[in-house]
Amino acid sequence: MQKIPLSSVTSDMILARDIFRGNMPVGMPVCNKGTQLTDDLIKRLENLDILSVYVEGCPVQEEGNNSLDIHLRELDGRFIKTFREPLNAILYNTYKAYLIRSMGGNSGRQTE
Amino acid sequence: MADKRSDLKKSIMDTKTLPTLPSVIRKLNSLSDNEKSSVQEMAKIVSSDQVLSARILRLANSPSYGFYRVSTITNAMILLGVNVVKSLAIASSIFAAMEKDNVCLWEHSLGVGVAANLIARKLGLPECEEIATAGLLHDIGKVIIRIKCSTAENDILGLIHTRQIYTLEAEREVIDTDHAEVGAWLSKSWFLPEKLGEPIAFHHDVAKSENYRTKTAVVHIADVLIKASGFGNSGDNFVPPIQQIAWDTLQLNEQLLAELVEEIEDKLIEVKTFCLEMMSD
Known part of the structure; x- marks a missing residue:
């Protein structure tokens, strides 16, 4: 599981955590974990001001070192x-x- | 050296020099001693101070308790208990100073509150909310040292940095006492209940806790777990040794520990969000 900013999310990734409105655990649920992200979905998340999401695996290599x-x-x-x-x-x-x-x-x- | 210690003790026991303890809490103290007083009555007194109420509600809605929808003081008193609300009233007055300029300690405290609650629930212990509160307040002595003797605090941080020692050791060297003892003085001078005072006083020495050893053991383990996870910062960066007596008191084992680590790490993400929100207010 890795937390990445929405800007580096691509359409093949799979959510590792539920997304809630306003990034709050008490917010309205927007998207279930296990969902495979699509371009449409990513655009919709952008519109909802979601800043970062948790995705399965470790798809984005962080700078410098692992x-x-x-x-x-x-x-x-x-x-x-x-x-x-x-x-x-x-x-x-x-x-x-x-x-x-x-x-x-x-x-x-x-x-x- | 001994002078410093007794000076500090005197200034802590003399409540007048401490950050103002709202008059509300004094009234609340006298009411909660009286068995006939009702929750409504006590809630009314707290609600009369709006700033204090807002602070209490914010803490009551923190991930440490996991209710999230505590919207009135009466609710908070029913859900969390009078003792907890009273302690939150006191804590919020002190934490108000800490929120902005010592975010790391604040994160550590919230983390330990959350961990203590999770441990208590996992082990099926009674009074989870009180244990969570003790976790939240366990390092209150550090805040007081910071407020009371800021030069000593710098020396302590310097020692930790240059000699790579525990905060506790550095404190004993510089001010001849430590945050656990300072916390104990404070909880006496503010009439915090013993079940909170003991874990604060002995979270680094569980064996000395006689009446509420289970609660103290939970706070000790919670502290160690949060230090191990590297969440927040409480002075030094070293995981303290787990005390055998705490391990035995709670009858922990490897399996339980693994489950706890997983649950705590999961919850810490919420704590982080909560802290960020508090900072941005």
Whole structure:
């Protein structure tokens, strides 16, 4: 799953989260997750002032480096003092697994 | 060193020098001690202060509680309980100072509030709203240190940066006390209920919490989880060690932890939106 600005959305992408009006979780639902985006739909979202959406996989390569690598490096930095403690090690591994899963895994190369 | 500590303690226990505690809260305190007073009566008192009511409602609608449609103070009191509304009244007065110029700490606090609520619900604990409030307020001592001794705060941040130590260690070195203790003084001087005061005082040392250890343990774990997720910033960037006693008290295991991480990360996206909205107001 990756959050990208609407301007970089293309018509083949699949929504990973519901879209709500006004980007608010209490707003009126506009589009379900799992929907495959089309040009018409993207135009309609633009008209509704939706700024960013969550899409499946990791379709947009962020500048410089793979974003998953950056996230993992930051995670290592946060755990630098405590990764040897057994309980923190569990938490570290849980988070690492979560990041890899949620960001497409395989260093961003999504298997189709 | 000891002088600094007692000076600080004195100035915190002396409520007059603290950011103004609205007179409404004093009235509310005396009413909530009286068992005969009704929710309507208390709501009426709070509603008489419009700015305060707006602030309370905004927090009551924050993702920490997950109701989103609390539109009146009476509703808030029924849904969240009088204790929570009282604490929100106090918190909102303090947070008002923090919202604009320390966004990172504000995000961290909201995140811990959300995480504490999710943990409490997952484990089926009673009084989820109170636990969420304790999470929201757990670092209130940091705000007070910032307000009371801003030069010391700079020294503390400097120490964290140069020596790469925990905020807690830096605070003890500079002001001979720490934000947990300051928070405890504050909750005493403002008559916060013990079930909120204890988690604030002992979220870094769960073993010392005797009467409300479960609540303290939840706030401790919530704090660690939010530090691990890197959401917001509470001073240093290091995940503190998970205390075995908290883990055992809540009977956590790897499976539960994995589910919690997933749920919390999901909810944090909402928190981010909520923070951005608050900033833009």
